[in-house]
Amino acid sequence: MWITTRRTDVGVFYFVWERAIAFVPFMILPYLSIDLFFVAAPFLFREEERLRTFVRRVAAAILIAGCFLLLLPLRFGFSRPVAEGSLGAFFDWFRGLDGPYNLFPSLHAALLLFLVDAYARHLRGPARVVVLAWFGLIGLSPLLTHQHHMIDILGGFVLAAGCFLFIRPKFSLDSTAPRP
Numbered sequence: 001m002w003i004t005t006r007r008t009d010v011g012v013f014y015f016v017w018e019r020a021i022a023f024v025p026f027m028i029l030p031y032l033s034i035d036l037f038f039v040a041a042p043f044l045f046r047e048e049e050r051l052r053t054f055v056r057r058v059a060a061a062i063l064i065a066g067c068f069l070l071l072l073p074l075r076f077g078f079s080r081p082v083a084e085g086s087l088g089a090f091f092d093w094f095r096g097l098d099g100p101y102n103l104f105p106s107l108h109a110a111l112l113l114f115l116v117d118a119y120a121r122h123l124r125g126p127a128r129v130v131v132l133a134w135f136g137l138i139g140l141s142p143l144l145t146h147q148h149h150m151i152d153i154l155g156g157f158v159l160a161a162g163c164f165l166f167i168r169p170k171f172s173l174d175s176t177a178p179r180p
Helices: 016-020 025-044 047-071 085-097 109-122 125-144 150-166
Strands: none
Touching: 025 047, 025 085, 025 109, 025 125, 047 109, 047 150, 109 125, 109 150, 125 150
16 A cells, blocks of 8 residues: 555546435444454355355455555545544544555455355345345445445446356355255
């Protein structure tokens, strides 16, 4: 990231309509909760090959996103709103950790799709509904906290799709078999 911060040719890309997206400070909670789901995800896998595939996809996404950070950094296109109160202090702390050009593709969006796949395969009933609904909030949170632009989110989805397409389990898993 240090290399990228030294560049003078950092671009901006966003859609004009994104300026009208509401800033919803409490959405930082779903935004950051992705980390808890990410830490728990490896414990979901019953087959070692599924875990290895998950890890390979995550590693590939991080490496590819890192290359974009170096080769095609983007900065946020307009002033981010200031959050007030305790959430304001939290935002200040969080934004201090986050790099200014770490936007495209959104690793947050890519990792979310890996988590949706993992949790949807292993949860059933009300737990599945609640977790997938929360994942919906996580998916909206980068826009509603003004952490990413739509192009970043779309880029993250394309990155995840590529990882799903090219990084597959090494053995054939019968998806028609009944799940316990």
